[in-house]
Amino acid sequence: MHFFGLPIPLSSIVPSTLHPTSLVMLTVTKAKRMMRTLLLLLSALSLLPLSTVSALGSIKIVGISGTGTQLLPKSYVQSFHRWQLDGEGNLSKRQKKETGDLSTVSSASLIRPTLDFLVKDGVPVYVMAGLEIRENVDSPTSYPVLAQQWTTFGMAVEPNFRVSVYAGSADGTDDCIANVGSEEIKIVMERLGFLLSQSTTADLTEGFHILSVPVTSDWILLSTTGDEEAEIITCLATAEPDARELLTMDPDLVEMTVTSVLQVQLDKVCSN
Numbered sequence: 001m002h003f004f005g006l007p008i009p010l011s012s013i014v015p016s017t018l019h020p021t022s023l024v025m026l027t028v029t030k031a032k033r034m035m036r037t038l039l040l041l042l043s044a045l046s047l048l049p050l051s052t053v054s055a056l057g058s059i060k061i062v063g064i065s066g067t068g069t070q071l072l073p074k075s076y077v078q079s080f081h082r083w084q085l086d087g088e089g090n091l092s093k094r095q096k097k098e099t100g101d102l103s104t105v106s107s108a109s110l111i112r113p114t115l116d117f118l119v120k121d122g123v124p125v126y127v128m129a130g131l132e133i134r135e136n137v138d139s140p141t142s143y144p145v146l147a148q149q150w151t152t153f154g155m156a157v158e159p160n161f162r163v164s165v166y167a168g169s170a171d172g173t174d175d176c177i178a179n180v181g182s183e184e185i186k187i188v189m190e191r192l193g194f195l196l197s198q199s200t201t202a203d204l205t206e207g208f209h210i211l212s213v214p215v216t217s218d219w220i221l222l223s224t225t226g227d228e229e230a231e232i233i234t235c236l237a238t239a240e241p242d243a244r245e246l247l248t249m250d251p252d253l254v255e256m257t258v259t260s261v262l263q264v265q266l267d268k269v270c271s272n
Contacts, residue, residue, distance in 0.1 A: 061126060063152040063258035080118075080208045082144060084132075085195055087217060091203075094144050094212060104265040105145075105233065110134040110219040113163050113178050113235055114212040115156070115188050116147065122196060122205035127156040128260040129163055129237035130212050134219065144212050147262035151237070155258055158239040161185055163215050167222070167230040170263065172248035174234065177225050180215040188213045222266065235262040 058071040082094035105111070114130035128147035155161060162181050168174025192213060196204065204211070222233070236243050238259035246254055246261075254261060 059146075060149040060255065061151070062149060062255045062260075063155060069255050077146070077210075080210050081203075083204070083209060083211045084144075085191060085211060085213045087214070089191065089195065091195065104267050105133055105222070106135065106267050107222045108136050110137065110139075110221050111165070111233065112142075112214055112219050113165050113180060113216060114144070114214050115163060115185065115237060116144070117153065117192065117211045117213070118150065119196070119204050119209045119211055121207070124153045124192065124196070124211075126150045127153050127237065129235040129262045131165075131233070131235050131262060131264070132212065132214060137221065144210075145262065145264060146210070147235070147237075147260050149255070149259070149261040151258050151260045155237075155239060155260075156185065156189060160241065161237070161239045162243070164236050164238070164243040165220070166234045166236075166244070166247060167225045167266070168232065168234075168247075169230070170232045170234050170247050172244060174232075174244070174247055175225060175230070176244065177220055178216065178218075184215055188215055230266055233264050233266055236260065 057074045059074055059077055061070040061072060064070055084092050084094050086092070110133070112132045114132050116128045116130035117124045118126040118128070128150040130147060131145040132142045133145055134142045160182055162179065162185060164176060164180075165178035166174035167177050192211070195211075203209075222230075234247060236246060236259055238246065238257065240246060240257050240259060246257065246259055249257075
């Protein structure tokens with residue numbers, strides 16, 4: 001038996017004592033499992049076309065010179081350690097929802113934009129728009145939401161790089177509910193550089209980590225954003241001169257702008 005061109009002994013997949021019908025069913029089942037495992041592996045190595053990997057659920061990585069858009073399986077990313085760097089320079093482990101990053105948030109929630117970094121062996125590789133969520137005004141804890149599209153770390157040092165958050169229908173008519181300019185981003189970058197230069201941050205020097213850095217101290221209560229018809233929260237980390245225009249563009253064109261994109265659906269909560 002051959003699988004992706006590799007010889008695989010049938011005896012290594014199923015025992016020889018099974019009834020022929022059961023043998024065929026079990027062989028097919030195990031082959032499907034092996035196929036999925038190989039797809040995940042090959043996608044991580046960038047050996048599969050985008051359409052094949054997209055069906056598995058993946059994160060887009062844009063801005064890599066000479067390679068075009070790359071995809072990373074979400075199931076792999078969810079295994080990375082999550083950290084937060086607060087305003088006082090304290091590093092702490094982040095909480096994650098048991099189900100992973102959410103695709104929907106309640107209008108009763110509070111949000112705060114962050115700039116997130118993928119750190120590999122102590123070196124920042126990718127940067128992405130991020131959101132920190134508190135489920136309501138009384139919630140003492142928060143949790144992160146991960147962007148669906150990342151960009152290269154080099155974009156974070158672009159002069160016009162900034163983080164903008166919009167509430168609306170993601171069609172260009174959205175209200176801008178937060179905008180953090182390049183000067184604030186420079187401060188975030190300085191804090192990141194100082195953290196990674198310290199010998200006490202050994203936890204980040206091995207393996208893959210996602211580090212979130214709040215770009216503002218202000219929390220936004222979604223129920224008071226002013227747009228009662230808002231359906232989508234969009235967070236963009238971009239160097240494009242008009243971030244709002246990105247909301248009107250086809251996703252393939254947004255990829256070409258080397259912008260990081262995070263979008264979540266807004267679940268309306270009626271107040272009594």
